Amino acid sequence: MAEMDAVHDAHNEHPTTTIREYLLIGLVLSVITAIELVMSLYTTALGAILIPGLLIFSAIKFIIVVAMFMHLKFDSIRFTQIFAFGFVLAASLLTAVVVLFGIDASDAIGGGFIGDPIEHHD
Amino acid sequence: MATATDGVGAVQAEQSKVWEWLTTVDHKKIGTMYGLTGFTYFLISGLTALAIRTQLAVPNGNVLSAELYNQFFTMHALMMIFMAIMPMGASFFNFFIPLQIGARDVAFPRLNALSYWVFLSGSLILFSSFFLGGAPDAGWFAYAPLTDSEYSVGSGLDFYCVGLIILGLSSLMASLNFAVTILNMRAPGMTMMRLPVYMWMTLIVSFLLILSLPIVTVALALLYFDRNFATNFFTPETGGDPILWQHLFWLFGHPEVYVLILPSMGIVSEVIPVFSRKPLFGYSAIVFAGAAIGVLGFGVWAHHMFTTGLGTVPTLVFTATTMGIGVPTGVKIFNWLSTMYGGSIRFTTSMYFAVSFIAMFTIGGISGVMHASPAVDSQHQDTYFVVAHIHYVLFGGAIMGIFSGIFYWWPKLTGRFLSETMGKWSFWMMFTGMNLTFFPMHFLGVSGMPRRIYTYDEGFGWDDWNMVATMGSYLLGVSILIFLVNVFRTMRQPATAPDNPWDAPTLEWATSSPPPEHDFDVIPEVHSSVPLWTNREMGIVTPEAPEGLHIHLPPPSYMPLILAIGVGLIAVGLLAHLALVGIGVAIATYGVWGWSIEPTD
Amino acid sequence: MSAATHETEHHTSLGVDNRKLLMWIFLASECLFFGSLLSTYLIFKGESLSGPGTDIFAFEITSISTFVLLMSSLSMVLAVYGAQHGQLGLMKLMLLITILLGLTFLGFQVYEFKTFASEGLTLSTNQFGASFFVLTGTHGCHVGVGVIYLTSLLISSVRRNGIGKETPLYIDIGGLYWHFVDIVWIVLFTVVYLIPAY
Numbered sequence: 001m002a003e004m005d006a007v008h009d010a011h012n013e014h015p016t017t018t019i020r021e022y023l024l025i026g027l028v029l030s031v032i033t034a035i036e037l038v039m040s041l042y043t044t045a046l047g048a049i050l051i052p053g054l055l056i057f058s059a060i061k062f063i064i065v066v067a068m069f070m071h072l073k074f075d076s077i078r079f080t081q082i083f084a085f086g087f088v089l090a091a092s093l094l095t096a097v098v099v100l101f102g103i104d105a106s107d108a109i110g111g112g113f114i115g116d117p118i119e120h121h122d
Numbered sequence: 123m124a125t126a127t128d129g130v131g132a133v134q135a136e137q138s139k140v141w142e143w144l145t146t147v148d149h150k151k152i153g154t155m156y157g158l159t160g161f162t163y164f165l166i167s168g169l170t171a172l173a174i175r176t177q178l179a180v181p182n183g184n185v186l187s188a189e190l191y192n193q194f195f196t197m198h199a200l201m202m203i204f205m206a207i208m209p210m211g212a213s214f215f216n217f218f219i220p221l222q223i224g225a226r227d228v229a230f231p232r233l234n235a236l237s238y239w240v241f242l243s244g245s246l247i248l249f250s251s252f253f254l255g256g257a258p259d260a261g262w263f264a265y266a267p268l269t270d271s272e273y274s275v276g277s278g279l280d281f282y283c284v285g286l287i288i289l290g291l292s293s294l295m296a297s298l299n300f301a302v303t304i305l306n307m308r309a310p311g312m313t314m315m316r317l318p319v320y321m322w323m324t325l326i327v328s329f330l331l332i333l334s335l336p337i338v339t340v341a342l343a344l345l346y347f348d349r350n351f352a353t354n355f356f357t358p359e360t361g362g363d364p365i366l367w368q369h370l371f372w373l374f375g376h377p378e379v380y381v382l383i384l385p386s387m388g389i390v391s392e393v394i395p396v397f398s399r400k401p402l403f404g405y406s407a408i409v410f411a412g413a414a415i416g417v418l419g420f421g422v423w424a425h426h427m428f429t430t431g432l433g434t435v436p437t438l439v440f441t442a443t444t445m446g447i448g449v450p451t452g453v454k455i456f457n458w459l460s461t462m463y464g465g466s467i468r469f470t471t472s473m474y475f476a477v478s479f480i481a482m483f484t485i486g487g488i489s490g491v492m493h494a495s496p497a498v499d500s501q502h503q504d505t506y507f508v509v510a511h512i513h514y515v516l517f518g519g520a521i522m523g524i525f526s527g528i529f530y531w532w533p534k535l536t537g538r539f540l541s542e543t544m545g546k547w548s549f550w551m552m553f554t555g556m557n558l559t560f561f562p563m564h565f566l567g568v569s570g571m572p573r574r575i576y577t578y579d580e581g582f583g584w585d586d587w588n589m590v591a592t593m594g595s596y597l598l599g600v601s602i603l604i605f606l607v608n609v610f611r612t613m614r615q616p617a618t619a620p621d622n623p624w625d626a627p628t629l630e631w632a633t634s635s636p637p638p639e640h641d642f643d644v645i646p647e648v649h650s651s652v653p654l655w656t657n658r659e660m661g662i663v664t665p666e667a668p669e670g671l672h673i674h675l676p677p678p679s680y681m682p683l684i685l686a687i688g689v690g691l692i693a694v695g696l697l698a699h700l701a702l703v704g705i706g707v708a709i710a711t712y713g714v715w716g717w718s719i720e721p722t723d
Numbered sequence: 724m725s726a727a728t729h730e731t732e733h734h735t736s737l738g739v740d741n742r743k744l745l746m747w748i749f750l751a752s753e754c755l756f757f758g759s760l761l762s763t764y765l766i767f768k769g770e771s772l773s774g775p776g777t778d779i780f781a782f783e784i785t786s787i788s789t790f791v792l793l794m795s796s797l798s799m800v801l802a803v804y805g806a807q808h809g810q811l812g813l814m815k816l817m818l819l820i821t822i823l824l825g826l827t828f829l830g831f832q833v834y835e836f837k838t839f840a841s842e843g844l845t846l847s848t849n850q851f852g853a854s855f856f857v858l859t860g861t862h863g864c865h866v867g868v869g870v871i872y873l874t875s876l877l878i879s880s881v882r883r884n885g886i887g888k889e890t891p892l893y894i895d896i897g898g899l900y901w902h903f904v905d906i907v908w909i910v911l912f913t914v915v916y917l918i919p920a921y
Binding site for chain 3: 229299302310332335336338344353354361370373627652718
């Protein structure tokens with residue numbers, strides 16, 4: 001094993017997570033999924049907090065998997081930077097496209113300079 | 123008998139030569155293949171452009187039919203962008219990434235070979251559409267719903283979808299390879315802020331492609347589904363949305379514009395300091411400007427869509443970002459000018475092209491920023507003004523930059539100098555020709571001549587300028603002919619170029635011309651962003667090669683070729699018969715399997 | 724593995740392995756890929772002109788398959804753990820479990836698609852059908868590629884019957900791909916299945 005360790009640089013050590021901790025993380029992920037499922041059954045009761053709640057839980061699961069299972073917490077910061085750049089770019093660009101589709105521009109002619117400012121959100 | 127044996131021997135030598143190139147994983151050979159293929163498509167695409175200009179020379183021209191005209195202008199753009207400028211860029215990337223960062227090859231040599239073979243198969247598929255029922259004819263941006271199977275009946279648009287997905291796959295693999303190489307394989311001492319500017323631009327281009335190609339892949343796949351599997355993503359009658367195509371396409375299409383221009387910006391950033399005998403003015407400013415262009419390039423796509431009616435606030439936002447992206451571009455232009463200011467300038471052909479790049483690109487850049495104004499944009503939309511703009515950016519910018527690089531690096535590539543006299547002839551003809559061709563298009567555009575019309579009536583006041591533009595395009599053709607003669611004559615001369623004929627500062631000039639297969643005898647250590655100039659001033663020479671030098675090189679492999687044939691067959695299958703897809707998958711699987719078990723030591 | 728190669732691996736400019744760096748950059752690219760598909764789905768959500776809409780979802784099936792994929796991530800990380808700590812048996816067992824869980828997920832997806840088709844929702848039924856099938860189908864293809872990928876890792880580890888010097892790295896990189904496919908599903912499950920249509 002000594003030879004194997006030599007291949008890895010100081011900041012490229014194996015993560016110190018134990019099997020027990022991995023199992024615990026798996027349990028946490030399952031519980032969050034169960035909570036999400038229950039939430040989705042009570043759409044009317046939860047009202048306005050339903051969608052933000054679901055998105056937050058989804059984000060928590062996402063971060064746990066990326067940080068612990070994909071070892072970003074332990075690995076080189078470069079990996080986190082590269083992946084975060086791609087993810088943030090994807091999220092912002094594609095949110096922008098969805099938002100652009102939500103804007104009612106039917107009164108705007110030729111680039112939207114004629115007509116009222118957008119108050120007709122739908 | 124003896125002659126027969128000789129003949130057999132020669133044939134075998136010939137075969138092994140071919141086999142050597144088919145199985146090569148050497149970045150220089152792959153770069154050469156990219157360059158030759160790209161330049162061939164450049165010539166073919168140039169011929170389609172000449173045909174288009176001939177058709178438009180006089181009112182009611184009848185050289186091309188309307189159908190053929192549509193195919194020609196579409197394929198002219200597709201070939202120039204995806205099969206000429208990008209591969210010529212990839213050719214330089216291949217050749218000079220390892221040489222400029224001081225590495226012995228790219229990070230993944232076999233992946234590099236695979237990128238080329240996939241590019242070749244994709245480009246052949248797209249090009250073959252001319253002979254298989256008609257090429258794509260809906261413009262390179264293929265706006266829906268014209269591309270729907272109802273309005274584009276032939277298979278041209280299927281070739282468009284499949285061909286571009288394959289070409290995109292090739293670019294993605296190449297870009298991943300280049301990005302890893304530049305990030306991770308630099309010579310000792312070569313920090314990021316000591317990288318040659320060309321390498322910075324290559325890195326930015328790689329990331330632009332890595333992050334934008336998946337978007338257009340989705341768009342093309344959806345279009346393919348629309349045309350072949352009766353979905354309705356882009357057809358309005360059944361709930362689809364043609365604007366979605368425009369968003370997805372331009373989310374890729376605008377970064378793609380920077381993919382085409384940034385390599386040339388990198389080339390002139392190498393050429394101008396060398397021929398001004400001055401380090402680049404404001405190195406970090408140019409690097410950050412390049413990075414800013416890369417990031418902002420993702421935030422301006424909707425300026426192509428002002429006339430679709432985005433709404434007031436989005437229009438203002440995209441106006442602002444579009445004007446904003448002019449700032450880093452301007453920073454670069456002033457940096458190049460300041461580099462030349464006070465320098466002792468040598469007017470070589472390469473420098474001519476580099477300086478005219480700045481001038482022509484500035485004209486193209488300014489006419490581009492004009493379109494940041496939605497009012498102006500609405501006026502110019504779909505007129506020849508836009509054609510003038512993109513050709514000032516892509517011909518005056520990208521192509522001029524590539525020619526500057528060709529004349530600059532030719533001694534390193536081949537060990538021979540291109541003739542300066544003929545080079546200057548082709549420069550002046552190209553410079554005059556391109557301005558004669560494309561400047562009148564501004565006037566034509568403002569007086570209302572629409573793009574993509576295959577003919578026009580007399581009496582609109584377009585006749586004279588069209589004739590001028592056509593004459594200019596012939597002059598361009600002559601300049602390319604002179605360049606070809608120059609190349610052929612040069613290649614018949616002995617290779618006598620010294621290691622560093624231009625007294626340039628970057629590492630590719632620290633090895634022989636042309637470089638040995640292992641690039642460097644000893645990987646040089648780098649102490650500044652102009653290593654060879656630092657060495658010259660401080661009296662440090664690159665270390666001598668030790669006795670009995672043995673450098674381990676990756677062995678050749680034919681698996682990339684097999685995998686590429688598999689990918690090509692899958693693509694052909696998507697166009698012809700699904701059974702071929704199965705065969706393609708089988709061959710590709712064999713290729714991947716052979717790839718993964720084959721020894722790389 | 725010659726000494727020279729070993730040397731170069733040790734001294735990469737960023738101090739990380741080339742192959743791992745390639746995988747992470749590729750995954751960044753994949754974010755844009757799935758992002759485009761997801762935004763297409765969201766744009767067409769509620770734009771259905773005819774035929775079934777999101778009320779066609781069967782939550783029991785999808786919940787089970789989601790759980791299956793989540794657990795496959797757990798077994799995958801344990802396979803990586805086995806490879807990194809020299810526990811060959813654990814590694815092989817966990818790889819096998821991951822592959823089986825992946826296949827189970829695919830089985831559920833095929834079943835789901837078949838059920839939807841029999842209830843009248845196909846690619847060409849409406850915008851919802853088209854974007855739903857393309858989005859989740861693409862994810863399914865990624866799971867399929869992952870299954871083949873992990874199978875090849877398992878076969879090669881059985882063939883050499885031991886942990887080579889590079890095995891932990893290969894399993895680790897394979898794991899990165901697999902976990903990515905899982906986090907894509909984490910997002911898809913919430914956005915496509917759980918958040919109701921309006």
